[in-house]
Amino acid sequence: MNRRVFLKGTMAAGFLATAGIPLLSSCSGVKRSDLPPSAEPAKGIDEEGARILWYASLAPSGHNSQPWFVKVVEKEEWIIGGDPLRRLPAVDPDNRELLLSIGAFAENLSIAASVAGYETHMEVIAKSPRDEEVIRVSLKKANPRTYPLERFTLRRTVKNGLLLREIAKEDVKILSEPHEGCLFYYPRGTDHAKCIEEAAVESYRVQTYRDEAQKELAHWIRFSNEDARKHRDGLTTEGMEITGFSGWFVRQFMDQGDVVGERFRKQGIDIAAKWAAEGGGWMVITSRGSGVADLVETGRRFERTALLARERNLALHPMTQVLEEEKGRREITSSHGTDVIPQFVLRVGYLDKYPTPVSLRRTVASFVRV
Numbered sequence: 176m177n178r179r180v181f182l183k184g185t186m187a188a189g190f191l192a193t194a195g196i197p198l199l200s201s202c203s204g205v206k207r208s209d210l211p212p213s214a215e216p217a218k219g220i221d222e223e224g225a226r227i228l229w230y231a232s233l234a235p236s237g238h239n240s241q242p243w244f245v246k247v248v249e250k251e252e253w254i255i256g257g258d259p260l261r262r263l264p265a266v267d268p269d270n271r272e273l274l275l276s277i278g279a280f281a282e283n284l285s286i287a288a289s290v291a292g293y294e295t296h297m298e299v300i301a302k303s304p305r306d307e308e309v310i311r312v313s314l315k316k317a318n319p320r321t322y323p324l325e326r327f328t329l330r331r332t333v334k335n336g337l338l339l340r341e342i343a344k345e346d347v348k349i350l351s352e353p354h355e356g357c358l359f360y361y362p363r364g365t366d367h368a369k370c371i372e373e374a375a376v377e378s379y380r381v382q383t384y385r386d387e388a389q390k391e392l393a394h395w396i397r398f399s400n401e402d403a404r405k406h407r408d409g410l411t412t413e414g415m416e417i418t419g420f421s422g423w424f425v426r427q428f429m430d431q432g433d434v435v436g437e438r439f440r441k442q443g444i445d446i447a448a449k450w451a452a453e454g455g456g457w458m459v460i461t462s463r464g465s466g467v468a469d470l471v472e473t474g475r476r477f478e479r480t481a482l483l484a485r486e487r488n489l490a491l492h493p494m495t496q497v498l499e500e501e502k503g504r505r506e507i508t509s510s511h512g513t514d515v516i517p518q519f520v521l522r523v524g525y526l527d528k529y530p531t532p533v534s535l536r537r538t539v540a541s542f543v544r545v
């Protein structure tokens with residue numbers, strides 16, 4: 176038995192169990208700060224346009240697939256689209272989450288453009304969720320708006336360390352503002368929160384034993400630093416909050432094949448259960464329709480809330496499996512009445528310290544098409 180196989184066999188048992196414990200901080204994985212922000216020139220886009228698109232690309236997306244592309248029609252007319260190569264067919268067959276992510280991207284774009292002195296007009300042009308071209312964006316010169324752009328650069332998804340404290344009424348009110356009655360908060364300890372917690376863990380378990388979903392997840396995990404640097408997307412060890420020695424171990428000794436192994440599946444479920452038991456409760460963001468425009472608009476509202484949460488020291492952690500697996504979706508939907516459609520199920524909680532964003536982003540030039 177060679178040293179690598181020996182180490183893998185003897186040490187893997189606890190690799191995920193210690194996820195988040197920074198044992199060896201000196202050997203960290205690639206983080207966003209290791210890769211220069213890219214406002215490099217892209218065809219058809221000037222420096223200002225590239226900066227706007229870079230801010231837009233700091234939006235969250237499922238598996239950090241960054242499913243967007245931007246087609247430059249003219250200097251001040253762009254089309255935001257969904258890249259078919261970045262779809263997640265095993266967990267998101269109808270492009271629901273892809274369109275929510277596109278919505279979050281569009282929201283960032285619109286705010287960043289307004290700061291640069293442009294008013295944006297956005298028209299949803301996709302007729303079906305599979306249409307590649309989704310939003311036509313027209314930019315028009317206007318007075319620059321004041322907005323703290325560091326909200327984009329400081330926002331991240333946080334999974335570890337959510338405190339059990341109930342979310343203050345004032346904060347719920349602020350996070351609800353973008354949603355006009357489409358955000359629901361269930362404090363920890365309430366019957367509804369308990370039901371969501373159970374459904375979230377059970378859906379995670381079901382999905383973990385669905386081979387196509389697990390293979391798709393494996394495809395988006397960047398196991399080595401080299402892979403992370405090359406792709407600048409997907410789930411890095413840092414992004415999954417597997418840090419220190421555990422992160423080093425995963426980068427050195429694990430690969431895509433391990434993701435479909437029993438040990439990885441079991442440890443993943445244990446971690447999901449631990450996460451679900453933390454935080455001050457759950458938030459559900461709903462929409463009134465399920466068409467392309469509804470999903471884009473819901474993604475935009477979600478992003479506005481995510482940007483506000485950062486300033487309140489609040490973590491928002493989507494646990495989407497519950498909307499991806501049929502039984503979970505039925506349970507969540509049935510408790511929300513027929514006129515509202517759950518689109519995000521989020522764990523929410525205060526943090527002692529909001530960590531620095533680490534997930535990677537592609538260069539602007541790589542998602543701009545002329």
Ligand SMILES: Cc1cc2nc3c(=O)[nH]c(=O)nc-3n(C[C@H](O)[C@H](O)[C@H](O)COP(=O)(O)O)c2cc1C
Binds near residue numbers: 235236272331414492
């Ligand atoms: C539609 C959507 C679904 C998501 N689902 C999950 C999820 O189920 N579990 C999870 O840990 N993160 C989920 N996320 C968060 C992404 O993994 C995260 O946004 C991405 O890795 C980029 O990291 P960042 O948000 O820190 O920039 C989701 C994000 C979006 C927009």
